[in-house]
């Protein structure tokens with residue numbers, strides 16, 4: 282073998298690069314989202330980027346990826362300064378990013394998605410040649426995804442794997458992962474993180490991963506950096522620093538809310554009832570089939586399940602965003618129609634997934650969004666539809682303070698808040714009034730650990746006050762912590778319901794898998 286060829290093979294086998302930021306600062310108007318942040322990610326390691334909601338994690342990685350131009354600061358790849366003006370420049374330096382949301386085209390196959398994702402896809406695609414190339418590529422990859430079916434028919438786990446494969450296919454060897462396991466089951470999360478760590482060990486990859494889960498940090502990462510209020514709050518090797526110390530770096534002197542105790546309840550009436558409910562999904566196929574559920578006053582019924590088993594469609598029906606094809610809903614034995622009028626009358630509140638899209642108006646201010654539920658009621662309206670800004674702002678300021686929403690002011694646009702703070706703002710709005718029926722879906726998705734404790738305590742308090750709570754969650758730990766009764770949804774049906782006291786992980790896991 283010639284020396285030149287030898288070097289190429291060598292280069293291909295060890296491609297992980299190191300990445301450093303020096304003095305990264307980003308201002309949005311008067312707000313300094315990132316201040317003089319210097320982090321170093323060693324080649325061939327998994328590095329965790331930690332911090333509370335709004336600490337500046339996304340801003341930092343967006344500066345690295347060229348989505349934002351930093352106010353000042355530079356990026357070094359393998360100790361050389363590189364100019365990154367846009368994501369294309371980042372890709373050219375081997376830096377790729379996997380987002381929390383999916384970026385694949387659902388109607389195309391995995392193979393088609395990969396081929397069109399190239400910077401210069403061929404004008405006429407020679408599929409036989411492409412498939413040979415893809416098969417060869419997949420044979421080198423630690424995990425597989427079916428290439429020939431539309432992406433829409435893949436599970437959430439497979440889609441996430443495909444998002445990662447896409448970056449590897451594009452030859453990126455520094456991957457930024459933004460909460461990569463949020464859509465995965467615990468088993469899938471372990472599988473994906475384990476395999477990726479394997480690729481860093483062989484020197485093929487370097488990973489910078491935003492996560493809120495300490496278990497992932499201690500089990501899968503080598504080093505960490507903590508941001509607090511846009512500044513470096515600490516960094517080190519995982520293992521040398523305890524989880525307690527890491528959490529202190531994240532929240533400083535703030536205290537973490539203790540879990541609210543569960544008040545014992547006896548012989549409470551049924552408040553909310555779902556009877557024989559059927560609904561179709563977006564493609565017209567049955568998504569919810571013959572679902573029956575009863576929720577008593579002062580009870581949390583936790584609906585567990587792997588995402589994509591009809592939970593979203595069921596939540597949409599219950600919150601009036603999708604029509605049922607059959608079945609009925611009752612509150613206090615009276616027919617309930619999930620429209621604005623009935624929701625007000627029966628004090629029903631819903632917290633949906635993806636709050637920025639489903640439960641907020643991105644281009645309205647935080648103040649308006651937080652007061653939205655009540656913005657058409659006195660004293661927010663004084664003259665017909667005219668909003669009365671004084672009381673609205675005062676009310677908004679109160680909620681922002683008590684739910685610790687991080688925003689420069691009530692006048693900031695909702696879309697400029699960090700993901701976790703959008704979630705908090707919506708929760709503040711929904712949990713701030715007297716609630717009789719609370720329907721929540723993945724309420725802690727994307728929240729930092731202190732907020733998770735806070736929100737779970739709020740939900741428990743609503744229950745203790747006598748609300749009937751229906752909690753949909755893909756996080757089994759959350760269900761086990763909060764629920765009085767556990768129901769499992771699988772294939773659109775709920776056939777398994779047990780008191781939480783009698784539930785065990787194995788039987789729930791089996792029911793989740795459809796057994």
Ligand SMILES: Nc1ncnc2c1ncn2[C@@H]1O[C@H](COP(=O)(O)OP(=O)(O)OP(=O)(O)O)[C@@H](O)[C@H]1O
Pocket residue numbers: 309312314332333334335336337338339340341687688697698699700701702727729
């Ligand atoms: N485009 C923008 N315009 C104005 N302010 C912004 C913009 N993007 C982010 N910010 C602000 O910058 C700060 C840091 O936000 P960032 O999204 O980086 O936080 P984060 O650590 O990723 O939080 P989370 O865990 O909630 O995703 C926040 O106060 C946020 O409101």
